[in-house]
Amino acid sequence: MSPHHLILPLFLHFSSVQAMESQATSVSGTDVHTSPSFMTTAYSQEDTPHPDFEIKERMHDFGKVNAKKSHTFYITNTGNAPLVIKHVATGCGCTTTDYTKSPILPGKKGKITVSFNPETQRAGAFRKSVTIYTNSPKDYTRVFIKGEVVR
Numbered sequence: 001m002s003p004h005h006l007i008l009p010l011f012l013h014f015s016s017v018q019a020m021e022s023q024a025t026s027v028s029g030t031d032v033h034t035s036p037s038f039m040t041t042a043y044s045q046e047d048t049p050h051p052d053f054e055i056k057e058r059m060h061d062f063g064k065v066n067a068k069k070s071h072t073f074y075i076t077n078t079g080n081a082p083l084v085i086k087h088v089a090t091g092c093g094c095t096t097t098d099y100t101k102s103p104i105l106p107g108k109k110g111k112i113t114v115s116f117n118p119e120t121q122r123a124g125a126f127r128k129s130v131t132i133y134t135n136s137p138k139d140y141t142r143v144f145i146k147g148e149v150v151r
Contacts, residue, residue, distance in 0.1 A: 051106075051136045052079035055143060062116060062147030070115040073143050075132070077104045084135040088112055094120050095128050095145070118149040125149075 053075050060071040077083040082103035090097060094117050100110030114130050127146040134140065 049081035050079050051077055051081045051083035051104075051134065052138070053083055053134060053136055053141070054078050055132075055141060057143070059144045059146065060114075062145060064150045065116065065118045065147045066150050068115060068117045068119075069147075070113055071145065073112045073114065075100075075104070075110045075112060077106050077108055077110070079136065080106050082106070083110070085110060085112070085132060086135060087133040089131045089133070090114075091129055094118070095130065097130060099132075112143065114143070114145055116145055116147070121149045123149050123151050 055073055055075050057073055060073070062069050062071070075083070075085070082105055084103050085099050085101070088097040088099050096115045096117070097112060098115075099112045104110040112130070112132060116126075116128065125146070125148050127144060129142050129144050131140055131142050
């Protein structure tokens with residue numbers, strides 16, 4: 001097959017897409033460009049309201065721990081719809097959480113407070129994960145605490 005057999009169909013495809021994109025009609029003196037349906041669909045999905053989030057601090061180091069300690073992580077709604085923290089899970093009974101239960105509006109912050117109780121842990125280094133489940137398309141994320149239990 002010669003290269004010309006490949007180039008001509010590609011040229012015709014891109015020419016027809018370009019022609020569809022450049023068609024314009026006038027509505028109240030404003031140019032409105034029409035586009036292929038696949039472009040309109042992609043654009044519509046981007047405009048669909050959805051929450052999104054950002055947590056700047058992913059790891060907190062308690063340092064040396066011999067008594068219960070707590071730390072608050074902040075979650076910012078960077079989306080365009082209310083963010084809901086559905087559930088927060090810990091890996092063991094030594095770690096408990098409290099978190100914002102009401103919807104977090106776009107641009108606002110919520111809290112996830114993580115408490116670590118070293119009484120049930122052996123002496124030495126620890127690293128625990130906390131999983132945060134949301135209604136965002138990301139679904140969930142993790143934050144971590146670490147430190148060293150000393151007696």
